[in-house]
Amino acid sequence: MLAATPVKTLALLALVSAAAHAAVVTYDWNITYVNTNPDGLMERRVIGINGQFPPPAINVTLNDTLVINVVNQISEPTSLHAHGLFQTGNNQMDGPSMVTQCPIPPGANFTYTIPIEQYGTYWIHGHNKGHYVDGLRGPLIIHNPTEVYHYDEEYTLAFADWYHDEHSVLLDDYLSMFNPTGAEPVPKSALINQVLDNKFSFVPGKVYRLRIINMSALAMFHIHIDGHDMDIIEVDGVDVQRTTVQTFPISAAQRYSVLVTAKNTTSNNFLIHGDMDPEMFDSVPDTLQMNITGTIVYDAASPLAPAELIDWGDFDDAALLTPVTPMAVTPADNHISLTASFQVMDDHINKATFNDITYVLPKVPSLYTAMSMGNLSSNPEVYGTFAHPLVLKHNSWVEMIINNNDAGNHPFHLHGHVFQVVGRGDGIYDESTPYPYFNTTNPLRRDTVLVPSLTNVAIRFQANNPGVWLFHCHIEWHLQAGLATTIIEAPEAMPGVLTVDPTHLQHCKDLGIPFSGNAAGNQGLDLTGQNVGPNLLPGTFTAKGIVALFFTVLSAVLGLATVIWYAQDEGLVPSEEGEDTK
Ligand SMILES: *[C@@H]1O[C@H](CO)[C@@H](O)[C@H](O)[C@H]1NC(C)=O
Ligand SMILES: *[C@@H]1O[C@H](CO)[C@@H](O)[C@H](O)[C@H]1NC(C)=O
Numbered sequence: 001m002l003a004a005t006p007v008k009t010l011a012l013l014a015l016v017s018a019a020a021h022a023a024v025v026t027y028d029w030n031i032t033y034v035n036t037n038p039d040g041l042m043e044r045r046v047i048g049i050n051g052q053f054p055p056p057a058i059n060v061t062l063n064d065t066l067v068i069n070v071v072n073q074i075s076e077p078t079s080l081h082a083h084g085l086f087q088t089g090n091n092q093m094d095g096p097s098m099v100t101q102c103p104i105p106p107g108a109n110f111t112y113t114i115p116i117e118q119y120g121t122y123w124i125h126g127h128n129k130g131h132y133v134d135g136l137r138g139p140l141i142i143h144n145p146t147e148v149y150h151y152d153e154e155y156t157l158a159f160a161d162w163y164h165d166e167h168s169v170l171l172d173d174y175l176s177m178f179n180p181t182g183a184e185p186v187p188k189s190a191l192i193n194q195v196l197d198n199k200f201s202f203v204p205g206k207v208y209r210l211r212i213i214n215m216s217a218l219a220m221f222h223i224h225i226d227g228h229d230m231d232i233i234e235v236d237g238v239d240v241q242r243t244t245v246q247t248f249p250i251s252a253a254q255r256y257s258v259l260v261t262a263k264n265t266t267s268n269n270f271l272i273h274g275d276m277d278p279e280m281f282d283s284v285p286d287t288l289q290m291n292i293t294g295t296i297v298y299d300a301a302s303p304l305a306p307a308e309l310i311d312w313g314d315f316d317d318a319a320l321l322t323p324v325t326p327m328a329v330t331p332a333d334n335h336i337s338l339t340a341s342f343q344v345m346d347d348h349i350n351k352a353t354f355n356d357i358t359y360v361l362p363k364v365p366s367l368y369t370a371m372s373m374g375n376l377s378s379n380p381e382v383y384g385t386f387a388h389p390l391v392l393k394h395n396s397w398v399e400m401i402i403n404n405n406d407a408g409n410h411p412f413h414l415h416g417h418v419f420q421v422v423g424r425g426d427g428i429y430d431e432s433t434p435y436p437y438f439n440t441t442n443p444l445r446r447d448t449v450l451v452p453s454l455t456n457v458a459i460r461f462q463a464n465n466p467g468v469w470l471f472h473c474h475i476e477w478h479l480q481a482g483l484a485t486t487i488i489e490a491p492e493a494m495p496g497v498l499t500v501d502p503t504h505l506q507h508c509k510d511l512g513i514p515f516s517g518n519a520a521g522n523q524g525l526d527l528t529g530q531n532v533g534p535n536l537l538p539g540t541f542t543a544k545g546i547v548a549l550f551f552t553v554l555s556a557v558l559g560l561a562t563v564i565w566y567a568q569d570e571g572l573v574p575s576e577e578g579e580d581t582k
């Protein structure tokens with residue numbers, strides 16, 4: 001237990017003003033296998049921390065420095081990603097394997113040092129292979145000494161789906177020529193805080209903040225508390241105007257905080273429901289427990305109030321929530337259009353694509369390519385075709401339109417940022433028409449947005465965080481199927497801002513991974529030997545794909561690959577007038 005207790009020391013950080021004292025909060029985390037039976041249905045090997053499962057929650061305060069001393073005691077390389085943290089100037093601590101680091105080899109150790117510049121509800125999870133599906137995931141709670149909303153107590157409810165097989169087994173079945181429809185592995189159960197039985201003690205009259213995290217690999221849940229309203233106050237670390245709901249949906253990787261006022265009597269206890277949405281599953285086995293509950297306990301001796309009928313449609317429009325701290329919408333000078341679809345590729349396996357490219361890890365982690373290629377680091381070609389690089393100019397405003405041309409819903413996550421959700425529409429956005437913006441005043445900001453099937457969403461963010469940031473679907477199976485792009489943000493600014501951790505480079509050496517040069521480990525534009533993915537089968541180019549291919553070729557000529565710097569007068573960048581269209 002000692003091991004799981006964070007060590008807090010007071011330190012005066014060089015970059016913090018003389019008045020602000022901040023703590024260094026240290027966690028010693030041996031990443032270990034643990035045998036456990038979290039859903040009571042099957043004992044299995046999971047990935048835990050210090051021989052314990054579930055991994056302990058991380059609990060820090062704004063302006064602290066979080067230090068995690070990781071020792072990899074499992075038999076595969078691994079890495080950790082603190083989901084939702086900006087990691088300003090600290091890209092080398094972001095965690096995705098082969099993007100910002102070589103993974104930590106078995107037996108090796110690495111210290112993640114993360115200055116905490118935000119507050120709210122986050123989570124930390126493995127970012128090599130499907131390690132988080134095997135249990136390597138936990139809450140990361142950041143307190144603000146001056147919270148916007150008053151509450152007396154807080155609880156964290158981390159919902160997650162649970163499988164009985166290890167991720168590697170599931171992945172082999174999923175990415176197989178015998179699964180041509182790309183049916184995802186269906187979980188066996190759902191858990192709250194990675195256990196089955198959860199009780200949350202309520203005292204009459206008190207106000208509770210419930211931090212709700214969806215740590216799922218696949219499932220979307222609908223949250224409801226019998227007998228109590230929920231006031232949403234936070235979305236993905238962004239405080240929002242208090243909004244009362246009965247039920248709301250939460251997709252993989254998203255977080256919400258709600259305030260719940262306790263009743264004045266202790267005469268009943270109540271269920272908290274997390275109903276899995278079966279829409280995500282291709283088939284629902286009879287044995288799957290779709291609806292998970294926790295219990296609000298006022299008095300252990302009191303009876304449970306009867307379960308209520310839940311209307312999943314009560315509140316399904318998080319985009320209508322309003323941030324407490326307004327942020328204006330700035331006209332975009334960069335326009336990126338991505339279309340997600342799934343198709344059987346020329347390796348006969350159903351893969352996920354953005355603009356007909358399925359993501360494949362480069363031979364050299366993309367950050368090391370950016371740091372070692374000199375002025376070529378602004379040329380997307382050096383990151384490799386199948387890393388799907390998008391190079392952004394420092395401080396430019398970027399509009400990204402994400403078209404979901406698939407029958408499933410996808411929660412898309414951008415590392416290193418929150419983005420504004422400025423608009424949405426049906427189908428694939430027709431670039432010749434004005435974009436249907438719905439809020440250009442103070443739209444919701446978040447780091448993971450659900451794009452429902454056959455719709456599109458427009459997001460905006462400023463490229464003000466030099467680094468290499470993955471943009472990907474947070475359904476773990478879809479990330480593994482290639483639904484990702486690499487955002488290379490301000491490569492020209494990186495050498496002055498970022499450092500490369502020598503321990504990471506040692507890990508690259510130990511694993512035989514090259515750590516300089518282009519995506520193929522070569523110099524210049526010679527990409528001979530780069531990792532390549534499967535391509536579309538001949539004749540299956542979608543209309544969108546042809547357009548995307550055309551622009552890829554065009555922009556390759558311009559040396560800009562898939563980032564398309566359209567001119568406003570070509571009508572492809574929404575004009576000021578267009579932005580006012582609601
Ligand atoms: C991590 O593992 C090492 C080696 O087994 C052990 O000495 C150490 O106490 C462990 N640390 C924690 C925090 O459990
Ligand atoms: C955090 O640090 C910032 C920048 O130094 C400072 O303005 C702010 O007051 C600090 N907040 C807290 C809660 O210490």
Ligand SMILES: *[C@@H]1O[C@H](CO)[C@@H](O)[C@H](O)[C@H]1NC(C)=O
Pocket residue numbers: 059060061143
């Ligand atoms: C988390 O940290 C806050 C502030 O340091 C503290 O008040 C709280 O008790 C901690 N919670 C847990 C679960 O450790």
Ligand SMILES: *[C@@H]1O[C@H](CO)[C@@H](O)[C@H](O)[C@H]1NC(C)=O
Pocket residue numbers: 071108109
């Ligand atoms: C971390 O790795 C270094 C270098 O291999 C080694 O000297 C050190 O003992 C390791 N620390 C732990 C806690 O395993």
Ligand SMILES: *[C@@H]1O[C@H](CO)[C@@H](O)[C@H](O)[C@H]1NC(C)=O
Pocket residue numbers: 159160214215216217218219220221222223249250251252253274275276277280411
């Ligand atoms: C978590 O997200 C997934 C995928 O979006 C969803 O299917 C699942 O129901 C969500 N879980 C909860 C508790 O909302």
Ligand SMILES: *[C@@H]1O[C@H](CO)[C@@H](O)[C@H](O)[C@H]1NC(C)=O
Pocket residue numbers: 261262263264
């Ligand atoms: C609890 O009682 C107080 C005082 O009678 C009242 O103002 C408040 O609305 C009640 N709260 C609830 C949740 O019923």
Ligand SMILES: *[C@@H]1O[C@H](CO)[C@@H](O)[C@H](O)[C@H]1NC(C)=O
Pocket residue numbers: 275289290291309310
């Ligand atoms: C789960 O809950 C939903 C909504 O309350 C209900 O419609 C559905 O039948 C439940 N599913 C199961 C398997 O109990």
Ligand SMILES: *[C@@H]1O[C@H](CO)[C@@H](O)[C@H](O)[C@H]1NC(C)=O
Pocket residue numbers: 374375376
């Ligand atoms: C890039 O750098 C090389 C070597 O430092 C130099 O010769 C070349 O002129 C530079 N190219 C551009 C376009 O700045």
Ligand SMILES: *[C@@H]1O[C@H](CO)[C@@H](O)[C@H](O)[C@H]1NC(C)=O
Pocket residue numbers: 320322323438439440441442443
């Ligand atoms: C847009 O945002 C503003 C400010 O947050 C809010 O008041 C307004 O209701 C939103 N408009 C729409 C159409 O959602």
Ligand SMILES: [Cu+2]
Pocket residue numbers: 409410411473474475478479483
């Ligand atoms: Cu997806």
